[in-house]
Structure formats: C-alpha cells, structure tokens
Amino acid sequence: MLYHNLSVNAAGHLAIAGIDACELAEQFGTPLYVLDEDQVRANCQTYVKAMREHLPQGSMPLYASKALCFKGIYPVIDSEHMGADVVSPGEIATALAAGFSASKLYFHGTNKTDADIAYGVEQGVGCFVVDNVNELTALGAEACARGVTQRVLLRITVGLDPHTLAAINTGKVDSQFGVPIETGQAMRFVAEALKTDGVEVVGFHSHIGSQIFEATSFCDQVDRLLAFACAVRDELGFVAGTFNLGGGFGVRYVESDPEVDIAANIAAIARHLEAGCEAAGYPVPRVLLEPGRSIVANAGVTLYATGGIKTVEGYRDYVTVDGGMTDNPRYALYQSAYTVLNASRANEPANLECTIAGRCCESGDRIAEGIRIARPERGDIIAVLTTGAYNFAMSSNYNRVLRPALVMLHDGEARLAVRRQTVDDLLSLEL
Numbered sequence: 001m002l003y004h005n006l007s008v009n010a011a012g013h014l015a016i017a018g019i020d021a022c023e024l025a026e027q028f029g030t031p032l033y034v035l036d037e038d039q040v041r042a043n044c045q046t047y048v049k050a051m052r053e054h055l056p057q058g059s060m061p062l063y064a065s066k067a068l069c070f071k072g073i074y075p076v077i078d079s080e081h082m083g084a085d086v087v088s089p090g091e092i093a094t095a096l097a098a099g100f101s102a103s104k105l106y107f108h109g110t111n112k113t114d115a116d117i118a119y120g121v122e123q124g125v126g127c128f129v130v131d132n133v134n135e136l137t138a139l140g141a142e143a144c145a146r147g148v149t150q151r152v153l154l155r156i157t158v159g160l161d162p163h164t165l166a167a168i169n170t171g172k173v174d175s176q177f178g179v180p181i182e183t184g185q186a187m188r189f190v191a192e193a194l195k196t197d198g199v200e201v202v203g204f205h206s207h208i209g210s211q212i213f214e215a216t217s218f219c220d221q222v223d224r225l226l227a228f229a230c231a232v233r234d235e236l237g238f239v240a241g242t243f244n245l246g247g248g249f250g251v252r253y254v255e256s257d258p259e260v261d262i263a264a265n266i267a268a269i270a271r272h273l274e275a276g277c278e279a280a281g282y283p284v285p286r287v288l289l290e291p292g293r294s295i296v297a298n299a300g301v302t303l304y305a306t307g308g309i310k311t312v313e314g315y316r317d318y319v320t321v322d323g324g325m326t327d328n329p330r331y332a333l334y335q336s337a338y339t340v341l342n343a344s345r346a347n348e349p350a351n352l353e354c355t356i357a358g359r360c361c362e363s364g365d366r367i368a369e370g371i372r373i374a375r376p377e378r379g380d381i382i383a384v385l386t387t388g389a390y391n392f393a394m395s396s397n398y399n400r401v402l403r404p405a406l407v408m409l410h411d412g413e414a415r416l417a418v419r420r421q422t423v424d425d426l427l428s429l430e431l
C-alpha cells in the first residue's frame with residue numbers, strides 16, 4: 001500500500017485508518033471525501049517540530065488553506081500550532097467561523113479588490129502578503145483611513161524554474177505573481193512600501209511552485225531571496241526579519257513518486273540559510289513556510305461506487321464512477337497521476353487494465369488512464385488515494401452534479417464534517 005494508514009481488513013475491504021471504506025460508503029453515500037485527521041495532524045507535527053528544531057524562534061508553518069478549505073480543518077491546524085494562509089474573504093470567513101484567530105492569518109492574492117482589502121483590515125488579519133504596488137497603495141490608504149498599521153510581507157519573484165508543471169510554477173520572472181527582482185522592480189517595490197503610511201514591512205515572501213521534491217530548489221530560492229535582502233539592506237537600510245518561503249513540498253501520488261523527507265529538507269534549508277546569512281553578515285530571519293498539499297493530500301481518499309465495466313471492444317475497458325472531474329478536476333487540468341484501488345476487493349490481484357471515467361458529458365472527464373485494479377462488479381467501491389488536496393477545494397457543479405460529503409476520521413471514528421450538497425442547495429441561489 002502507498003501509505004501506512006491503509007490496510008486490508010478481514011472482509012477483504014480497504015480500511016482507512018482502520019475503518020472499512022465500504023462501510024463508510026454505505027453509511028455516508030458516494031462519492032465521498034474521506035479525510036484521516038490523524039494523518040493531517042502527523043503531517044502538521046512534522047513541520048512544526050522540524051521548524052522549531054532548526055529555525056529561529058517565531059518560525060512556523062502556515063497551512064495553505066486553498067488546498068482544502070472547510071471549517072473542520074481549522075481547529076486541527078490551530079491545535080497543531082500553525083497559522084494559515086488565506087486568499088479570499090471566503091477563506092478568511094471560513095477560518096473565522098471556525099474560531100481561528102485572525103491574527104494568525106496571512107492574506108494572499110494577486111488581485112485583492114478594495115472590498116477584499118477593507119474586509120481583511122477590518123477583520124484584523126495578522127499580515128497581508130502584498131502582491132504588487134497597486135495593492136500596496138490601496139492597502140496603505142485603507143489602513144490610514146481606519147487609523148491602523150497593517151503588517152505586510154512583500155511578494156517577491158525570485159526568477160526560479162523548479163521544473164514542475166507550468167500551471168503550478170509561480171516563481172519565474174514572467175509570472176502574474178509578485179514583483180520580480182531581475183527587472184529592478186522588486187527594489188522599487190520595497191522602497192515604495194517603506195514610505196507608505198499605514199503599512200509596516202516585516203519581510204519578504206516568495207513561492208516557487210508546487211510538487212517540488214528536492215531541497216535544492218528551496219536552497220536556490222533562499223540564495224536569491226537573501227541576496228535581494230542584502231541589496232535592500234545596502235540600498236535602503238532595511239533589514240527583513242521574516243522570510244516566507246511559500247509552499248510546494250511534493251507528495252506521493254503513485255509508487256514511482258519519490259518519498260519526501262520533509263524534516264530533512266527543512267533541516268537542509270535551515271543549514272543553507274544560516275550559512276548564507278553568516279557569510280553575508282545578515283541576521284538569520286525567522287522563516288515561514290506555507291505547506292498545503294503536503295499537509296492534507298495523503299490524508300484524503302475519495303470513494304466512488306462504480307457503474308461497472310464498459311468495454312469498447314478492441315480498444316479498452318472503462319470503469320465508470322459516480323463522480324469524476326466535478327469532485328476531482330486534477331486529471332482534466334494537469335493529467336495528474338493517481339493510485340486507484342477496488343476497495344471492495346482489496347486483496348484480489350489488480351487484474352484489469354482500465355481507464356476510470358467520470359459521469360460528466362465531457363471526454364476529458366477521467367480520473368486515471370492505463371491503470372490496473374481488481375476487476376470490479378457494478379456497485380463495488382472504488383478508492384482514489386491522495387485526494388486530500390485540491391479536490392474538494394476545486395470541486396464544481398458542472399452538469400449540475402452535486403458536491404460530495406466529507407467525513408473526517410479521528411481515533412477510529414468517522415464524523416460528517418461537510419454534508420452532501422442537495423438539489424435545493426443548488427437552486428437556492430436562483431431567483
């Protein structure tokens with residue numbers, strides 16, 4: 001099995017954190033998002049522990065809410081001593097509704113509207129990650145109008161290509177995120193921020209991409225950010241106390257993906273930063289990281305009921321499921337690889353090569369192609385692993401398919417955290 005929280009029980013069914021997947025499907029219906037809370041906690045603890053051990057005081061991980069945002073995630077994140085990154089009033093409101101402290105929120109976004117800015121300041125968001133000069137000016141005006149000083153990090157583009165997918169690569173010079181160092185604009189951005197009333201610059205933010213497996217990309221990022229910070233110190237006399245290095249640690253979707261040792265990577269990044277600061281005579285800044293995928297992805301499994309096998313003679317076998325791109329658009333967007341199991345026959349050999357197809361009227365509605373699972377019968381439960389990140393969060397009502405429920409597993413018990421959407425929910429917006 002890909003993960004240690006998966007097993008096969010006496011009934012021959014897949015068990016997630018010891019709980020029978022077929023019974024979960026029976027009790028809560030399908031499709032169903034299942035999130036192993038204990039795995040989320042273990043992932044959080046890896047970050048918190050390694051960052052406390054290797055980085056200056058005040059360093060901590062911020063959960064990137066966009067990976068999976070619903071009320072139930074925030075008490076977990078909070079009790080594991082993490083902050084959170086949010087990108088919209090919707091994410092802020094969700095965190096606040098769950099009792100998460102506004103002061104531990106970092107507000108991202110490339111194009112925050114005036115209303116977004118006003119909402120964030122009003123709610124007392126701890127820190128804005130300011131993307132560009134337009135936002136800086138608007139935020140300064142808003143803070144002044146309210147008589148407050150807003151703490152900010154400035155989003156800097158370091159000009160790195162960590163060789164991941166173009167769609168999730170955000171650190172290149174030519175990108176809509178942040179302000180580039182290479183063109184000289186980042187220096188002017190900092191100079192402008194330092195003289196903007198209503199904002200207090202606490203440091204720099206940079207995010208280079210996602211699904212990154214090696215520490216070297218992060219070390220290159222540290223080099224560039226530190227060189228920039230030194231140039232800022234020399235030119236403007238400002239010393240940054242915080243480096244936010246963004247998210248992006250990779251996770252395993254299939255057996256052939258490398259295992260990522262997050263604690264070792266953090267240690268390596270910390271050593272690299274310390275050595276660089278020592279050489280440059282720069283005080284070691286506190287570090288923030290923004291893991292999203294690596295906190296929730298491997299804690300999630302999606303369960304579907306199959307409509308059976310549809311054979312196109314001479315071509316291939318399709319196994320149809322009662323969900324698809326509406327609950328998991330990642331294959332349609334990025335051709336992402338997934339590990340798929342027949343949860344009803346978890347100890348039978350994977351003897352059917354097939355394509356897993358969703359229910360939408362869209363030929364791209366697939367979850368995986370050319371994979372092998374135990375030959376299913378109509379009604380078998382199909383489990384797709386590693387769906388905790390960017391699945392629920394990216395779900396849609398295309399074809400008016402209803403959004404699945406989400407259950408959380410903790411201490412051997414399953415609890416409904418998000419109920420299944422109903423047709424009435426869908427129609428409730430329409431006049």
Ligand SMILES: *Cc1c(COP(=O)(O)O)cnc(C)c1O
Pocket residue numbers: 064066067085108207209210211246247248249290291292293294389
């Ligand atoms: C997407 C994103 C993250 C999270 O990335 P993961 O790959 O999920 O860890 C963190 N910070 C920023 C700014 C992002 O855009």
